[in-house]
Amino acid sequence: MSTSIVDSSARLGSGTGTGEFCYIGRNVQIGSGCVIGHRVVVHDDTVIGDNVRLDDGCVVGKLPMKAAISATTKEQNLPACTVADNCIIGTNVVVYRGAEIGERVLIADQSTVRENVSIGKYTIVGRGVAIENFCKIGQYVKLETNVYVTAYSEIEDRVFMAPCVSTSNDNYVGRTEERFKHFKGVTVKKGARIGVNATILPGKVIHEDALVAAGAVVTRDAPSRKIVAGAPARAIREVPSEQLLENQGWKD
Secondary structure (H helix, E strand, O other): OOOOOOOOOEEEOOOOOOOOOOOOOOOOOEEOOOEOOOOOOEOOOOOOOOOEEEEOOOEEEEOOOOOOOOOOOOOOOOOEEEEEEEEEEEEEEOOOOOOEOOOOOOOOOOOOOOOOEEEOOEEEEEEEEOOOEEEEOOOEEEEEOOOEOOOEEEEEEOOOOOOOOEEOOOOOOOOHHHHOOOOOOOOOOOOOOOOOOEEEEEEEOOOOOEOOOOOOOEEEEEEEOOOEEEEEEEEEEEEOOOOOOOOOOOOO
């Protein structure tokens, strides 16, 4: 006898089954050939493609919480969470309603993807990564372990962010009503790379093919094709030509 609960309105494709103690909500659509682990929760209306792996304890389509003094979470009618074909959602990952996950994305264990977030195909979201609300993540991006992507940020295609990179969107550090007028996330342009433990301050732009050195504190925009380092970060030299995105032979 199954210990899982699958709502009568949910639809599971051929070859898809659930582990123990799962919950599949109303109007959920799950494609063919999916592997669903134990204690997985798929909330109402979620749409999951073919050959998707949902590991133990993950939650997909969760509704956001609204704190009384939240600066970024809004009351809203969110579209269903969608997960495209051939994705892997790791153990204890939480993906919120209103998130859109592209093909062949891997979201590693204990990561969080908030509402109003899109993630492009073939992107890797490492272990313990937090992507806050109203963010756009491009294709073929690599967000390594414990990266923090603040709300209202955009990370373009082929960006690499090393472990523990941190971003911010509030120059007022949570005080005075003035801060509500000036929230602005970061923008990381195509092919940029950011080293371990770097910090990017609100509204800053890391331009195409820039390289931010490990431990840098970015207080001004990082120029295209430049290496920036230090606290505050300064341009120190050109990115070597063999390291430029255009010279990697990638089609996309």
